[in-house]
Amino acid sequence: MPKYIMWGNYCEGVLEKRAPYRQAHLDGLAQQKESGVLVTIGPTADITKVFAIYNAPDETTVRQLVEQDPYWQHGIWTEYAVKEWIQAI
Template identity: 30%
Template sequence: MRFEQTWLVTATFTADAAVRREPHRPAHLAYVRHLLADGTALIAGAHADLRASVLVLRAADAAAARALVEHDPYWRNGVWTAIDVVDYLAATP
């Protein structure tokens, strides 16, 4: 096992996320599938109560990780209201 520099990203949902996300959900899921498939994202998901999404991303630095999340349709369409990026050491095989 090795520990890889990654970024833990928390993207906070808007209060009306359950409704607001619906028209953007297919594009969001396609974007997340792309990040997972190319290895940029190690994990992606959301709190069950839609409080926030959580992603673990490979990126050169925090700014690059943030840029990846800002490209997501949820951010571009106001489904997420805040993005927090912190250093994370992912244990990978």
């Protein structure tokens, strides 16, 4: 199955603004991880960017997962890009 990366930006004041949506966000990620579609996800140390790796049949699937996430729906993630990724090693 193809792998995809997602690279995105967080909003200003993310630590405060994410609080109401954090548990729903984490629960959804846990379901994706359990299903095998999400390999890993996390913020940069300065909490300005988010990076993820997905095992998905196509880019559309990844975009649907991102756009269904409470962080996207409530403006915690402000923009993102998805690219197919070739794991060399």
